[in-house]
Amino acid sequence: MFKKTLIVSAIAALGFTATAVQAEVDPKLPEYQRVSGISGNLTSIGSDTLNNLMTLWAEEFAKFYPNVNVQIQGAGTSTAPPALVEGTSNFGPMSRPMRDSEQRAFEDRYGYPATEVPVAVDMIAVYVNKDNPIEGLSIPQVDAIFSANRACGYNNDIRTWGQAGLSGGWRNRDITIYGRNAVSGTYGYFRENALCGGDFKSTVNEQPGSSAVVRGVEQTINGIGYSGIGYRTSGVRVVPLAKEHGGQHFEANGENAASGDYPLARFLYVYGNMHPNNGWNPLEREFFKMVLSKQGQEVVHRDGYVTLPEVVASRFRKEKKLD
Numbered sequence: 001m002f003k004k005t006l007i008v009s010a011i012a013a014l015g016f017t018a019t020a021v022q023a024e025v026d027p028k029l030p031e032y033q034r035v036s037g038i039s040g041n042l043t044s045i046g047s048d049t050l051n052n053l054m055t056l057w058a059e060e061f062a063k064f065y066p067n068v069n070v071q072i073q074g075a076g077t078s079t080a081p082p083a084l085v086e087g088t089s090n091f092g093p094m095s096r097p098m099r100d101s102e103q104r105a106f107e108d109r110y111g112y113p114a115t116e117v118p119v120a121v122d123m124i125a126v127y128v129n130k131d132n133p134i135e136g137l138s139i140p141q142v143d144a145i146f147s148a149n150r151a152c153g154y155n156n157d158i159r160t161w162g163q164a165g166l167s168g169g170w171r172n173r174d175i176t177i178y179g180r181n182a183v184s185g186t187y188g189y190f191r192e193n194a195l196c197g198g199d200f201k202s203t204v205n206e207q208p209g210s211s212a213v214v215r216g217v218e219q220t221i222n223g224i225g226y227s228g229i230g231y232r233t234s235g236v237r238v239v240p241l242a243k244e245h246g247g248q249h250f251e252a253n254g255e256n257a258a259s260g261d262y263p264l265a266r267f268l269y270v271y272g273n274m275h276p277n278n279g280w281n282p283l284e285r286e287f288f289k290m291v292l293s294k295q296g297q298e299v300v301h302r303d304g305y306v307t308l309p310e311v312v313a314s315r316f317r318k319e320k321k322l323d
Contacts, residue, residue: 026294026309032064038283044058044073075183081105097269124194124229140154140245161175231304
């Protein structure tokens with residue numbers, strides 16, 4: 001039925017406790033220190049969800065290296081692997097892990113796999129208009145709203161807010177649905193984890209970016225949509241979610257993401273081309289080191305995502321040869 005979220009299973013696999021990832025910014029994270037000889041151009045092509053983060057990281061990096069120019073394109077997660085394969089980007093931000101077919105294409109070109117660097121924790125939020133009084137939804141209800149076949153097991157299709165539990169003037173209001181397009185990693189994650197692998201309804205208003213989904217919900221009092229938590233605005237509300245129908249609803253916050261109580265939490269990744277023997281290009285290495293430093297994770301916090309604690313970040317720095 002409902003699958004355990006990627007972030008919880010990944011944390012468990014690494015041997016870290018939920019409490020290890022609850023702090024806003026871990027004071028144990030190392031301060032990034034500027035090194036000499038770093039200049040040139042960097043290009044990032046990939047996830048729209050990570051577009052703001054990559055832009056803010058580029059601005060932070062420029063404080064240390066004013067002569068480095070970073071170009072960022074955020075058309076969607078699926079655009080990242082081809083750009084890395086063709087060598088047209090240094091970084092491939094992705095809101096999901098690379099598929100086997102995408103890694104095979106990279107290996108066919110270079111003889112080794114692309115390197116995956118987890119950089120932050122995201123929560124996929126279900127947004128409603130700020131004036132919508134809904135107190136919470138279960139994943140089966142979310143599935144019944146967004147999907148055509150209700151693979152999560154809810155008994156009835158949900159097309160009005162009354163069917164979702166609202167009364168009074170909301171009872172007969174039709175639900176207007178907003179979502180991402182298929183190039184998005186968020187689209188695939190939501191389909192797998194909120195729709196239990198089912199199919200989206202044909203009535204979903206597909207948007208090219210996360211901010212467009214939120215704007216649609218802002219402007220439509222009957223609207224509902226999904227995107228990363230970092231795109232929350234004052235014009236929308238984030239709906240608390242329950243894994244099972246009838247279960248407890250949990251807010252989308254760092255504590256609930258770390259504990260696994262919030263059901264739609266995931267790692268965000270940036271992929272790169274690290275040679276297994278020669279290591280990173282120095283420019284790329286320093287960028288990743290900054291991202292996994294205190295300054296880099298402060299950017300994560302400011303942008304509304306969940307930061308990595310030092311016990312996790314240090315593991316990634318070691319594994320990815322960034323120390």
